[in-house]
Amino acid sequence: MNDTMIDVEDFRREARAWIAANLEPRERVRAGRVVGEVTTHEQIDEARALQRKLFDGGYAGISYPAEYGGRGLTPAHEQAFREEAAGYVTPDFGVVGVVTMGAIGRSIAEHASPEFCRRHIPAILRGDEMWCQFYSEPEAGSDLAGIRTRATRDGDRWVISGSKIWSSGAYLADWAMCLARTDWDVPKHRGLTWFAIPCDAKGVTIRQIRQINGGAEFCEEFLDEVEVTEDDIIGEVNRGWAVTQTMLVYERGAGETATPTEPRALAPDLVALARRVGRIEDPAARQAIARAHINDYAQFHLGRRIADRLEHSHNPDHAVAAYSKLAAGVYTPLRARLGMEIGGPAALAWAIGDEAEGRPALDYLNGRRISIAAGTNEVQRNGIGERVLGLPREPSFDTNKAFNEVLRNARNWDGKVG
Amino acid sequence: MDSDATEDQRALLDVSVRFMEETCPPAVVRDAERRDAAFAAGYRSQAAELGWFSMLVPEALGGGSLSGNGVLDAALIAYLRGGRLQPGAFVGTNVVADAIARAGGARLQAEVLPALVAGEASAAWALAATAGAGSPAAGVDARTDGTGGLVLSGAKTAVLDVEPGGWLLVTASSPDGPVQAVVAADAPGVGIVALDSLDLSRRFSEVRLDGVVVAADAVLGDAGSTAALVDHQLAVAATLLAAECVGAMDAEFAMTLQYAKDRIAFGRPIGSFQAIKHVLADTSLAVEMSKAITLAAARTLGSQDDHGPAAASMAKALVGDSAIDLAQNCFQVFGGIGYTWEHDQHLYLRRVTSDAGLFGDAAWHREHLCQLSGI
Numbered sequence: 001m002n003d004t005m006i007d008v009e010d011f012r013r014e015a016r017a018w019i020a021a022n023l024e025p026r027e028r029v030r031a032g033r034v035v036g037e038v039t040t041h042e043q044i045d046e047a048r049a050l051q052r053k054l055f056d057g058g059y060a061g062i063s064y065p066a067e068y069g070g071r072g073l074t075p076a077h078e079q080a081f082r083e084e085a086a087g088y089v090t091p092d093f094g095v096v097g098v099v100t101m102g103a104i105g106r107s108i109a110e111h112a113s114p115e116f117c118r119r120h121i122p123a124i125l126r127g128d129e130m131w132c133q134f135y136s137e138p139e140a141g142s143d144l145a146g147i148r149t150r151a152t153r154d155g156d157r158w159v160i161s162g163s164k165i166w167s168s169g170a171y172l173a174d175w176a177m178c179l180a181r182t183d184w185d186v187p188k189h190r191g192l193t194w195f196a197i198p199c200d201a202k203g204v205t206i207r208q209i210r211q212i213n214g215g216a217e218f219c220e221e222f223l224d225e226v227e228v229t230e231d232d233i234i235g236e237v238n239r240g241w242a243v244t245q246t247m248l249v250y251e252r253g254a255g256e257t258a259t260p261t262e263p264r265a266l267a268p269d270l271v272a273l274a275r276r277v278g279r280i281e282d283p284a285a286r287q288a289i290a291r292a293h294i295n296d297y298a299q300f301h302l303g304r305r306i307a308d309r310l311e312h313s314h315n316p317d318h319a320v321a322a323y324s325k326l327a328a329g330v331y332t333p334l335r336a337r338l339g340m341e342i343g344g345p346a347a348l349a350w351a352i353g354d355e356a357e358g359r360p361a362l363d364y365l366n367g368r369r370i371s372i373a374a375g376t377n378e379v380q381r382n383g384i385g386e387r388v389l390g391l392p393r394e395p396s397f398d399t400n401k402a403f404n405e406v407l408r409n410a411r412n413w414d415g416k417v418g
Numbered sequence: 419m420d421s422d423a424t425e426d427q428r429a430l431l432d433v434s435v436r437f438m439e440e441t442c443p444p445a446v447v448r449d450a451e452r453r454d455a456a457f458a459a460g461y462r463s464q465a466a467e468l469g470w471f472s473m474l475v476p477e478a479l480g481g482g483s484l485s486g487n488g489v490l491d492a493a494l495i496a497y498l499r500g501g502r503l504q505p506g507a508f509v510g511t512n513v514v515a516d517a518i519a520r521a522g523g524a525r526l527q528a529e530v531l532p533a534l535v536a537g538e539a540s541a542a543w544a545l546a547a548t549a550g551a552g553s554p555a556a557g558v559d560a561r562t563d564g565t566g567g568l569v570l571s572g573a574k575t576a577v578l579d580v581e582p583g584g585w586l587l588v589t590a591s592s593p594d595g596p597v598q599a600v601v602a603a604d605a606p607g608v609g610i611v612a613l614d615s616l617d618l619s620r621r622f623s624e625v626r627l628d629g630v631v632v633a634a635d636a637v638l639g640d641a642g643s644t645a646a647l648v649d650h651q652l653a654v655a656a657t658l659l660a661a662e663c664v665g666a667m668d669a670e671f672a673m674t675l676q677y678a679k680d681r682i683a684f685g686r687p688i689g690s691f692q693a694i695k696h697v698l699a700d701t702s703l704a705v706e707m708s709k710a711i712t713l714a715a716a717r718t719l720g721s722q723d724d725h726g727p728a729a730a731s732m733a734k735a736l737v738g739d740s741a742i743d744l745a746q747n748c749f750q751v752f753g754g755i756g757y758t759w760e761h762d763q764h765l766y767l768r769r770v771t772s773d774a775g776l777f778g779d780a781a782w783h784r785e786h787l788c789q790l791s792g793i
Contacts, residue, residue: 264725266791280793283785289793290784294711294732301710309421323706326699378696385695389675389702392690 005073012080018057023088038094039217044130044172051091051127061101061125064109069122075311086261093130095217096169100124100131103250104177111235111243120175120196132170134178134197134221138163142379144179145188145241146398149223151180151195160195160226166373170206170219173199178223181403183238188403192240196232203227213365249318251374262300267293270342273360277346288338295331302327319387326380329371336360336367419497419664419709426484427494434468434495438502447503447619447765455582458540461506462581466537470495470508474516474654479527480535481519489654489720493661493712500665503619503769507540507579509658513651514541514587518600521639521647526600530585541585543655544574544625545777552782554648555591558627560599562592566634568599570627578776580610580623587638588627589648596645598638601630617772618765652786653727655777656734657719660712663741663773667705670766674698674748694751701747704740711736728790731783738774738783745770
């Protein structure tokens with residue numbers, strides 16, 4: 001922070017005036033939903049135009065460094081803008097936008113070279129570059145450091161081969177941030193490097209995966225001798241794990257902004273559902289509604305408490321962000337179950353094409369996404385147990401062995417320790 | 419619990435902790451015999467000097483709070499009390515003082531209220547009945563005596579910390595709806611029957627009222643305002659009791675966490691096993707959510723925000739369920755040692771389970787939330 005930084009409330013007033021003059025009021029605000037379904041390139045282009053407007057007005061990347069096109073202010077300023085803009089149409093890139101402006105943009109700003117940042121961050125904030133993560137693999141999910149995509153140096157080029165999966169919105173993205181193994185003869189965390197790859201580079205194949213909800217937001221990728229250069233490295237060669245940790249902090253924090261305002265009205269969607277199925281007087285349905293709402297309310301205040309703690313601590317412990325992620329991972333599927341309970345048979349079968357009536361079932365199918373994606377509930381529990389509560393780690397079989405050897409040993413697993 | 423406490427609040431909290439640790443350390447908590455009437459009176463008057471019973475009473479009536487949000491100040495004290503399993507009519511006296519300040523007539527405000535604030539007497543809210551589905555007015559019937567007074571008959575149970583020379587706030591049902599009166603615990607026709615209880619750190623009584631005559635100037639509010647006042651009292655009681663409960667949860671969790679680090683089995687601390695680690699992580703999430711929701715309720719309720727009663731019911735419901743889960747999980751982590759009388763585990767199990775059930779259990783507050791929300 002510097003002495004000349006604009007006060008949050010002054011900034012809020014300034015933002016309010018700009019928003020009123022430049023953005024369109026939203027016709028109806030969908031309760032509890034900030035990120036919309038964005039599935040087409042046309043929607044992305046629409047969002048780019050609006051993002052450009054924010055960027056030119058000085059309201060893109062409010063808490064990003066000014067030298068890279070941001071405003072150089074604090075998360076509190078960012079939050080003030082979000083609150084002021086809540087009733088207006090703002091750029092919606094869907095999940096690809098959340099990843100780009102959140103985990104990826106922040107990781108780049110913290111770890112990439114100044115040249116790399118100058119090349120990419122202003123383009124991100126303008127909406128010109130959407131990014132995705134080439135991160136998980138078919139054989140590496142929770143054990144992220146166990147990825148097997150290989151990057152080999154060839155003169156001043158790097159050649160990358162392997163396969164990636166669960167990349168949100170990759171088919172809509174312009175660039176990918178890709179984790180690859182650059183040294184197989186050291187323990188798993190020490191041989192990793194991050195690369196920037198253009199999604200249309202030769203050798204990159206991106207396929208949408210059809211999901212249980214009928215959508216196809218997640219993608220899988222095949223990397224077949226994709227060539228990049230030294231300039232495309234984010235962070236340092238073989239030190240990629242440090243970047244990963246930054247990325248995970250921002251990914252886990254992403255849930256916190258899901259509900260920007262305190263939920264006061266009693267679970268409106270579930271109340272409407274109970275009325276529709278004639279169960280608003282039914283004590284079991286009323287208990288379910290109250291349960292869901294109380295959890296929503298508690299999650300909101302947990303998120304706010306953790307954000308305050310991180311903001312006001314001199315030595316913030318980012319491990320506490322796992323609480324928000326775990327709460328979302330536990331209570332989102334529970335809420336979906338409560339919806340199914342309230343809905344009864346009407347939640348099991350409904351008029352063809354009626355999205356409102358099909359909503360409880362859709363929420364039910366989607367409920368466990370947050371308990372699996374971006375760090376499973378179990379990974380969060382380990383993080384809380386070890387990094388917040390200070391419990392001892394499980395014995396590990398792979399942290400001190402060369403990764404090559406780890407794979408060989410695992411294939412011949414005999415259950416013996418050491 | 420509240421890391422942004424002001425300097426004034428911090429000073430009050432520090433001196434309150436010293437008072438509790440000197441006056442009622444664990445050995446006294448464990449020994450009911452040592453907590454006789456003389457102990458209760460001494461504890462109460464020292465607590466009153468710290469301002470424990472003035473926070474919900476306006477300055478004009480001899481009270482005052484440090485931060486301007488008396489509910490928040492009281493909740494911070496309650497949290498510290500819970501962690502140390504403190505006895506005494508803290509919640510009851512504050513709820514009744516608040517009710518008298520809001521709706522009491524001249525005599526109650528001139529005679530009873532100053533005694534409560536000064537710690538000369540305590541008060542208990544006689545609310546629960548054995549039957550009646552948790553309705554606050556159940557168990558005691560009131561008929562009017564023609565001069566604005568009431569005649570009360572019936573019984574209330576699980577009344578918390580009725581102390582000698584203390585006052586009772588009785589919520590009763592009348593043909594015109596709920597009514598409330600402030601009655602001396604030793605008034606003619608009032609019988610106080612000590613009960614055995616799950617919680618060993620507090621005392622519970624049955625209050626029997628046999629044609630107790632209450633003068634008009636001891637009746638709180640009128641037919642039009644009583645229901646709202648009862649809702650307010652419930653919100654205050656729920657918030658303060660939730661705060662005490664969170665204090666006890668926090669202390670019990672800390673004790674359990676340490677045990678999981680110290681206890682060795684199969685060649686390693688048991689806290690290194692995911693089966694234990696994950697239970698503790700979930701339990702710690704429950705503690706964090708309980709703290710967050712209780713502070714939100716105290717801040718909201720104490721700032722004349724209309725959402726206060728809803729927030730209080732949400733806190734009471736979430737904390738109640740979380741506390742019982744926590745107590746069960748901690749017990750399981752301790753294993754056999756937790757089943758011994760000497761170990762403190764059971765004191766917390768008993769206390770938080772009682773906290774969860776008093777002044778409306780989780781299911782009651784969920785239904786209340788629906789009603790407050792207009793469905």
